[in-house]
Amino acid sequence: MAGIMDGVDQRTQLAGHNRLELLMFRLGARQRFGINVFKVQEVIQCPALTSVPHSHPVIRGVANLRGNTIPLVDLGMAIKMKPIDDLKEAFVIITEFNRTTIGFLVSSVDRIINTNWEDILPPPKGMSRGTYLTAVTRVDDELVEIIDVEKVLAEVMSVSEEISQEVLSDVDEVGDMPHHVLIADDSSVARNQVKRTLDQIGVETTLANDGKQALDILLKWAEDEDPKLKRLAMVLSDIEMPEMDGYTLTTSIRNDPRLTGLYVLLHSSLSGVFNNAMVEKVGANKFIAKFKPDELAGAVLDRIKAVDNA
Known part of the structure; x- marks a missing residue:
């Protein structure tokens, strides 16, 4: 899976042309989801986890990666889906956004696609996961849901909105x-x-x-x-x-x-x-x-x- 992120730095020319690349993954066996490649640092097999007492229920533990302690969030649980049963078979998408490094546990990782922002559309009203989606698109005639990871982060981590x-x-x-x-x-x-x-x-x-x-x-x-x-x-x-x-x-x-x-x-x-x-x-x-x-x-x-x- 290390090869899936190769060359991400060379993709920056997409920006400014209303284009992006999505890393597609699955939560469970069927539904595809996507995350902007620019948020992704790496994709790894789930490492050994250390539990954290009194942490948010969707944090399955923390991992020590190259000297950094990173919380790992069960992304399915976070958006009100079923939790991952077998962590040994899971993958982790290590992300960095909103000045935070966090790992998302997913069932499997698919591939990276190159697309236009014009083809990324707001989620249809009434979707069961609508409150956790920022957008949807279609790949291979299949719906790909783009999760509002900022909402997930805000729910899992305390973010102050108070001005000093x-x-x-x-x-x-x-x-x-x-x-x-x-x-x-x-x-x-x-x-x-x-x-x-x-x-x-x-x-x-x-x-x-x-x-x-x-x-x-x-x-x-x-x-x-x-x-x-x-x-x-x-x-x-x-x-x-x-x-x-x-x-x-x-x-x-x-x-x-x-x-x-x-x-x-x-x-x-x-x-x-x-x-x-x-x-x-x-x-x-x-x-x-x-x-x-x-x-x-x-x-x-x-x-x-x-x-x-x-």
Whole structure:
């Protein structure tokens, strides 16, 4: 299974072209699921686990990998499916996102596919696992479900959304002019984390479920000469989103004369030097890795101060 991740670093040219690669896997015998390759560090056979008393029920234990202690989450249990019976036969997808390294126990790993974000669609309403999905796609005439791993992480690990008093004190330095932020994120958990963070500093928000929806909102505001567009401090966008990713959204904004001057902050679960390079390539103004309320609120307040002082 080590070979399945070979050459991942060479795949970064997909970004910025509304394309991605999914690592497909199974929970149980039948249903296929997918996760963005950029979240994946490696895939291994399940190692020996050490149990952790009083941990979340879906954490089957921790593993020591190259000196790092990593919690291993039974992904089936986490999304309300059956737990894995035989851990010796299971695989672990070691991931890094939201500044956290975590392993997901799965029944089997299939292969990596190259696809378009346009072919990644929001989950149909009424799906039994709908609350744990960000998107679906079709491969070999079979439905592939993309799990909202940010929601899983938020449920398993405690994530604070409180802004420190030090950052909140900066709110007093902001003028009385109302400001607006357009938030684009396909994860309902992440979207609402951002909203609640900005609520604490008194910033109005409009929410979009993906890049295409965000662009449609901006185009309508421009066409209608909506006051929200004039009060828009920034577009705060995720990168991984169905139909249109954050890089493509940014490029579309820069290519429209009515929108080209908008400030774009990319806020992604994916971190590292690669994203900083892509921010510059597509013309975004700033990149912040998820999710630090103080850092995010501080970046928004800095932008508002810049607008007020312009």
